[in-house]
Structure formats: structure tokens, C-alpha cells
Amino acid sequence: MELNQKLRSLSDKNKMSSKINRLLCYLGGVLFMVTYLVNCGFYSMAGSIPPHIRSISIPLLDNETAEFGISEEITDNLLEKFTDENILRVVDEENSDSILRGSIIQAEDIPYTYSKEEVVGEYRFTISIDVEWVDVANDKILLQKIFKGWGAYGIGGDISTDEIDNDGDGLTDDEDSDEIGDARSFATKIAVGKIAQDILNDILTTW
Ligand SMILES: [Ca+2]
Ligand SMILES: [Ca+2]
Structure with a gap:
């Protein structure tokens, strides 16, 4: 009787450990697939x-x-984005295979909405940059384009209560944890961040 019980509990333990083994195999497989997909994604880009x-x-x-x-702010943002993405090594000009040159051609507060009394309710701080991506070895332009980005702000100055979705992400004021601080510098940050992302996307999809 006692022996039977022992045998039964032993076989239960075996069943349990084979279940755990199967689970581990499964998790290993999933992990392998994820690593594989991430690596392939990186290499194909x-x-x-x-x-x-x-x-x-x-x-x-x-x-x-x-x-x-503004040039320092935009250049820093570009450097940060490219370093984060890690698709191309970010180096100094003497040692680089390619150079991204840019010229800021517009930085303006453009009125976007007006009240019935023709008073501006919302501005869009809009930045445009003329960008050229050059292949150094072949002295060839790989990409040439004007990129534009904007951030919105009202005249009140407080972007956390202005009822404007300042960064265009669909969330307004207290719904959006980003919407705090100085209106103009927030708009600049959004515009610059968008431009940096667009440039990076274009470099990755042009080829
Ligand atoms: Ca928002
Ligand atoms: Ca807001």
C-alpha cells in the first residue's frame, strides 16, 4: 500500500517535470524566434x-x-536618433562613409486657427530643413529632400491647459504626460523630433 503510494507520487513528479520540460522547450523556441526576427529585421534594414x-x-x-x-538643438537630436537606431555607426566627418548635411531654411510661427473675431487661437511653430545625404567615396548624393516638422501652441502659453493637442499624438492636455513646460520650446522639440525621425525613415526606406 505504502509502496503503491510512493510509486504513484513518483510518477506524478515525473509527469510534472516532463510538463516543465515541454514548457521550457516551448519558451526556448519562442525566444529563438523573437531573436531571429529581431536580427533579420535589423539586417534587412x-x-x-x-x-x-x-x-x-x-x-x-x-x-x-x-x-x-536651433542648429545645435536639431543637430543634437539627429545625432541622438541615429545613435539610438544604430543602423549606421555615427562618427566624425574625417572617418565617415557618408555625411548628412542640412540647412535650416524655415523656422516660423504660423497662425493655424482663428476665432470669430479673427484672433489667432493656435500657432504651429514650423521648421523646414534642406537635407543632403552624401556618399563620400563616390561623391554622390544619395538623398536630397526638404523635411518639415511642427509643434502647436496657443497664445495662453500653458500647454497643459490650452485644449490643444500640441504634439499631434491624439492626446490633449492632462491626457498627455508630455504636455508640460514652455510652449515654444515644446513645439521646437516636437518639430525637431519629427524631422529627425522622418530623415531616418527615409534613409532606411530609400534603398
Ligand atoms: Ca498631445
Ligand atoms: Ca495642450
Whole structure:
């Protein structure tokens, strides 16, 4: 009787451990698939860029506008995005296979909505950059385009209560944890972030 019980509990334990083994195998398989997909995603994107181009440099952008300090802000944002994405190595100009040059051609507060009394309710701080991506070895332009980005703000100045979706993400004021701080600098950050993302997307999909 006692022996039977022991045998039964032993076989239960075996069943349990084989279940655990199966689960581990399954999890291993899932992990392998995820790693595989992530790696393939990375290589297929990197593989779409000409193979001799492995690095990029982004010199300080020219500023053709009267907006002070904007070239530093945009250049820093571009450097950060490209470093994060890690598709091309970000290096200095002397050692790079490709150079991303840009000129800021517009930085303006454009009235976007008006009240019945013709008073501006919402501005869009709009930035345009003329960008050129150059293949250094072949002295060839790989991409040339004007990129535009904007961030919205009202005249009240407080973007957390202005009833405007300042970054265009579908969330307004207290629904959006981003909508705090100075209106104009927030709009700049949004415009610049969007431009940097668009440039990166274009570089990745052009090839
Ligand atoms: Ca928002
Ligand atoms: Ca807002």
C-alpha cells in the first residue's frame, strides 16, 4: 500500500517535470524566434543601404533663419536618433562613409486657427530643413529632400491647459504626460523630433 503510494507520487513528479520540460522547450523556441526576427529585421534594414556605407557623420547644420540656437538643438537630436537606431555607426566627418548635411531654411510661427473675431487661437511653430545625404567615396548624393516638422501652441502659453493637442499624438492636455513646460520650446522639440525621425525613415526606406 505504502509502496503503491510512493510509486504513484513518483510518477506524478515525473509527469510534472516532463510538463516543465515541454514548457521550457516551448519558451526556448519562442525566444529563438523573437531573436531571429529581431536580427533579420535589423539586417534587412541595414542591408538596404549601399553595402560600402557603414558610417555616417552629421556636422552642425547651417542656420538660414533668425532662430537662435536651433542648429545645435536639431543637430543634437539627429545625432541622438541615429545613435539610438544604430543602423549606421555615427562618427566624425574625417572617418565617415557618408555625411548628412542640412540647412535650416524655415523656422516660423504660423497662425493655424482663428476665432470669430479673427484672433489667432493656435500657432504651429514650423521648421523646414534642406537635407543632403552624401556618399563620400563616390561623391554622390544619395538623398536630397526638404523635411518639415511642427509643434502647436496657443497664445495662453500653458500647454497643459490650452485644449490643444500640441504634439499631434491624439492626446490633449492632462491626457498627455508630455504636455508640460514652455510652449515654444515644446513645439521646437516636437518639430525637431519629427524631422529627425522622418530623415531616418527615409534613409532606411530609400534603398
Ligand atoms: Ca498631445
Ligand atoms: Ca495642450
